Amino acid sequence: MYATDYHRASSVQEAVNLLSSRPVGKYLAGGMTLIATMKQRLAAPSDLVDLRHIPDLKGIAVEGRKVRIGAATPHSDVAGSAALQAVCPAICHLAGRIGDPHVRHMGTIGGSIANNDPAADYPAVVLGLGATVVTDRRSIPADDFFTGLFETALEEGEMITAVTFEAPEKAGYAKFDNPASRFAMAGVFVSRGADGVRVAVTGAGADGVFRHNGMEAALASSWSSDALANIAVDSAGMLSDLHADAEYRANLVKVMAKRAMAAAG
Amino acid sequence: MAKVTLVVNGRTVSGECEDRMLLVHFIREKLGLTGTHVGCDTTQCGACVVHMDGRSVKSCSILAVQASGSTVTTIEGLAPQGELHPVQAAFKEHHGLQCGFCTPGMVMTAVDMINHHGGNLDEASIRAGLEGNICRCTGYHNIVKAVLAADAEMAGAGRRQAAE
Numbered sequence: 555m556y557a558t559d560y561h562r563a564s565s566v567q568e569a570v571n572l573l574s575s576r577p578v579g580k581y582l583a584g585g586m587t588l589i590a591t592m593k594q595r596l597a598a599p600s601d602l603v604d605l606r607h608i609p610d611l612k613g614i615a616v617e618g619r620k621v622r623i624g625a626a627t628p629h630s631d632v633a634g635s636a637a638l639q640a641v642c643p644a645i646c647h648l649a650g651r652i653g654d655p656h657v658r659h660m661g662t663i664g665g666s667i668a669n670n671d672p673a674a675d676y677p678a679v680v681l682g683l684g685a686t687v688v689t690d691r692r693s694i695p696a697d698d699f700f701t702g703l704f705e706t707a708l709e710e711g712e713m714i715t716a717v718t719f720e721a722p723e724k725a726g727y728a729k730f731d732n733p734a735s736r737f738a739m740a741g742v743f744v745s746r747g748a749d750g751v752r753v754a755v756t757g758a759g760a761d762g763v764f765r766h767n768g769m770e771a772a773l774a775s776s777w778s779s780d781a782l783a784n785i786a787v788d789s790a791g792m793l794s795d796l797h798a799d800a801e802y803r804a805n806l807v808k809v810m811a812k813r814a815m816a817a818a819g
Numbered sequence: 820m821a822k823v824t825l826v827v828n829g830r831t832v833s834g835e836c837e838d839r840m841l842l843v844h845f846i847r848e849k850l851g852l853t854g855t856h857v858g859c860d861t862t863q864c865g866a867c868v869v870h871m872d873g874r875s876v877k878s879c880s881i882l883a884v885q886a887s888g889s890t891v892t893t894i895e896g897l898a899p900q901g902e903l904h905p906v907q908a909a910f911k912e913h914h915g916l917q918c919g920f921c922t923p924g925m926v927m928t929a930v931d932m933i934n935h936h937g938g939n940l941d942e943a944s945i946r947a948g949l950e951g952n953i954c955r956c957t958g959y960h961n962i963v964k965a966v967l968a969a970d971a972e973m974a975g976a977g978r979r980q981a982a983e
Contacts, residue, residue, distance in 0.1 A: 555841075560838040560882060585881065590862045655931070
């Protein structure tokens with residue numbers, strides 16, 4: 555790892571100020587991707603601004619059907635939240651299958667979506683619920699947030715503070731994980747809520763997480779696994795690598811969508 | 820340079836290190852606690868697992884300065900009086916190790932599992948809980964047996980304690 559300077563912020567404003575005064579700074583949440591990347595010298599930020607000690611960024615609030623998850627909330631807290639389990643068990647299931655227990659104790663929802671790894675789980679639930687990404691300066695709808703491989707709508711120095719959403723009537727997630735890394739080779743999140751049906755796919759798209767319009771239309775007219783039987787998932791635009799080629803991933807997307815529907819009930 | 824202060828195995832310790840120093844290297848090189856191992860250095864193998872503020876973490880993927888102010892338990896902290904912790908005793912009894920390199924991480928992971936889900940563990944949940952720990956000798960079967968036995972032993976001890 556190259557040399558770096560560490561700073562610990564105790565408030566959102568302090569973190570924003572710290573980062574803006576440094577040459578090439580990065581926010582550090584759980585660090586489960588960033589530290590590993592720095593160790594491999596694939597990233598070399600001059601400064602790190604640690605967000606783990608900012609009280610405003612932590613915790614899960616559920617009021618009626620409205621949910622707010624602080625950006626620095628670790629995956630294990632989301633997985634084990636009784637309040638979330640009561641209104642949206644699918645997000646608990648998803649969070650409980652990210653990485654391994656030790657990674658889930660450190661990794662955060664804000665860190666995951668800011669990184670926007672094309673095989674990460676959280677982008678699927680954020681897009682699949684039509685959630686809102688709240689930052690230190692604005693609110694960004696999920697549909698506008700994820701813009702490509704490891705790319706988001708975040709501006710320079712902008713910090714995610716929370717993810718908010720309306721709990722869906724039904725939701726489910728299924729992923730086919732890479733047997734070595736446990737990242738998704740295809741992961742599908744389905745939901746039905748006030749704004750209709752959403753189907754978000756992670757791990758498979760060459761441009762990262764995306765919505766599948768064909769499956770959304772089919773499930774909007776009939777909310778059942780059978781409704782997906784005649785849907786064709788196009789392999790164009792799918793990732794193709796040594797783990798799985800595009801055709802295989804396209805097939806996985808359909809299979810995972812059916813399993814997600816079975817989980818959603 | 821950063822000043823790092825931790826409570827490690829019940830003792831408050833401080834040391835100076837570069838900001839980029841990993842917690843595992845701080846534990847091994849600055850504190851001389853070499854029971855915590857570095858296996859892969861790529862956040863995959865779990866040989867470096869310690870507890871930080873009561874949760875299992877991979878100390879190769881956390882900066883020492885990030886951990887500053889927290890309470891850390893390493894494998895050395897499990898048996899302070901020299902008597903094996905029930906999980907260590909179960910690993911010995913059930914031959915849950917061969918070369919032993921992964922064992923500190925396995926044991927710390929098992930203790931975390933039992934601390935948080937004790938009494939409710941079964942083979943499937945133990946195997947899922949060991950997801951972040953790699954062993955190249957045992958094939959995991961005896962590790963799973965050891966964790967099951969330790970869980971039963973510790974749940975029994977808890978019930979005995981509650982009854983007294």
